[in-house]
Amino acid sequence: MAKREKTVVIDGYATPVSESARIADMVPVEASQVITREGEIIPRSRFATVPVPEAFDVYLSQINKGG
């Protein structure tokens, strides 16, 4: 059976997506690669240099936010 599609407009372009698509599905992860405009954006490498003190009780879970 052919997949049902709908057309949505993304950045001015008509784009066919599956009928069940959510916003999260429409946005490629790569889109986030240019968040470097204003304010100091801190790369992962900087955090890697922070020494974790002995006896520090680390937070093992992943911080998750979702719309």
Added chain:
Amino acid sequence: MNTTLRICAALFETLKRYHLDKDLPVEKLSYVFGRRVQAGDRTILLIPNQAPVLFAPDCFVHQSGGHVSLDPAVFNAVLVEFAASDWDVIVNVHDHWFSHGGTRFSAVDDADDVAFGRYLRERFEPMLAHHPEIGAARAVTLAALVLDQTGLDGRIVSAEGATSFLPIDTVQVIGEHARRMVPNGSRTEHGAPAAPDEVHARHADFIAPETVRALAHTRIALVGCGGLGSIIGEGLVRLGARCLVLVDDDRVDVTNLNRWQGGRMQDVGRHKAQLLAERLTDFITGAEVEVVAGSLHSEQARLALRRCDLLIGGLDNDVARVTLNRYAAQYLVPYFDAGVRVQAGPCVDFQSRYFSVLPGTTGCLECTRTNLIDREAVTLALHDPLTRTARKAAGYVADAPELSAPSVYALNLRISSLLLTELLNYFAGYRRTATTYYDSWRNDLARRFDGDSFEDRPAEDCPVCSYYHGRGDSEPLPAPGGDAERIDRVLAQADAFARDNNNAPTAPAHDCALCATPPQCL
């Protein structure tokens, strides 16, 4: 019960740029830090200007249009630095960039905040209690903001229950103009602005209902209820202010009646603050006025001021101005002040002056490039008794008799009117807010300065605008005579040290240059 988050405008704009860039349609997460102030039943979170933690994309293990996950290793590095700092509020900020209003926290956000809140209570705080080398032991408040393109929602993750959230009722953005946002989950204050009532009907063409509403919701402290304060207080209520705290320890004297607005002979001897409160509540119903008929430096005044959102000084001394200047910086509260001077003698001159301090946006009394206060007199007044005596003995201080400055009603009216106009502009945003105004009647001089004509930014090396910025309760406010309690404590420690070391305090040596009688002429 009311919860307010007070954030500096520059920081808030940085967060908005990071989170709500329409060209980058993905959710983002960031962190800012602050300090908590508990003022009666009001909780205030102070978020001063700072470098927010804005993550580059490689810090996220997943990032898409509707979801973002932070790498635990990155997050623990943030926690390590937070632990070592003196912040006690941690605010996670994320966005619903695709929403244009009415955004609320999702179930994913709820679960995440609850889990992290539990970690703070059950593991992080106990860890600090047992390992001071990691960071100072303290209670940590977790707050969360979610931004959308037009508004936001906010909450505190309650310490009382794992699943309870305390909504943030108001977000005050402290910048060049008053900006008050009502989060979507706020318990109060929703709905359209009230229609102008009859009292304000003649304002309605140029003071929008939103402005009147913002003014009515702002708790304003009027410090000094004398010749200036009695006029300013009346003007505030007539503009639409409905929530005032009046501070003055002075009583009406017969010599005040040439300028005390509405003062009558039968009022002589009454507390100025109390008398003004009665007048204001008489002619406008619904005004809530709290009276502090005591010193600005009293505990009662300190507690009352902590609940306020804006300060106005109708003062006649610079020590009080310096105190309010510090208060404004520590609690991120805008401060407006007016002063007058009559130059007597053959060339009579009437001079008036206004200035505003917008924490994080403009310079303060300490760092402004305009000379506003008598620094030597202020320094002297704030010395502790020991230092003052020592400086006096050393010839640095000359006692001067206290003089009653000449005062005139017309001049008080003039500068009060100007201050009220600038305050209205601060709320309405007609033009850039004036930082300084000065006029001299004799010299045909009247100058108004704002960011366009004279940029007066907070100085990086200003102790008030840097160190004390957003400090809240963690630093004491200046007090005349110094911090007597602290001095006693230090002296007691010195005595104890001498005792413990079998080393009694020594008498001054005759040949000591410092202990010997100082020279009369320096």
